[in-house]
Amino acid sequence: MTHQSHMSNPVRSSLARIVASPVTQTVSLLALCAAYIQGPLTKIFDFNGALAEMDHFGLHPAAFFAVAVIVFELAASAMVVSGFLRWAGALALAGFTLLATFIALRFWEMAPGMDRMMAINAFFEHVGLTGAFLFVAAFDLAKGVGK
Numbered sequence: 586m587t588h589q590s591h592m593s594n595p596v597r598s599s600l601a602r603i604v605a606s607p608v609t610q611t612v613s614l615l616a617l618c619a620a621y622i623q624g625p626l627t628k629i630f631d632f633n634g635a636l637a638e639m640d641h642f643g644l645h646p647a648a649f650f651a652v653a654v655i656v657f658e659l660a661a662s663a664m665v666v667s668g669f670l671r672w673a674g675a676l677a678l679a680g681f682t683l684l685a686t687f688i689a690l691r692f693w694e695m696a697p698g699m700d701r702m703m704a705i706n707a708f709f710e711h712v713g714l715t716g717a718f719l720f721v722a723a724f725d726l727a728k729g730v731g732k
Contacts (some may be wrong), residue, residue, distance in 0.1 A: 588690065611666065617717055618662035621678060625655040642688055657681065672725040679718035686711040 620694060628635035628651060635655070639647035661681070664674025690711065692704035
């Protein structure tokens, strides 16, 4: 064993302890769900804005879709953060994110320029979020294997 690999074990163990701690995991899951908590709260406090958003994306009746999105995002986020059927909440948010991304960030229909570049960046950020939710679901489901 080299000196360097021997030195990395305590560092690796310390990092693993920090990353695997319940506090770090909860904060990480809250961060992952942050947009799905902030978004519905914004819609609640500006319901007319929520209705305008649904109209903008052609979702009718707007009030039904606004309420459905609010309830869905808050419930699925609560599932992910709390651990209650975490895999189901994560899969639901992965599917929702992917669907919403293709509805809201249609960069391929935009003219070249700054708006298109911002939409491309947001599109792929949302693809990344989808992947993270799939990873959370896979990890949660794998924990239950053999039980």
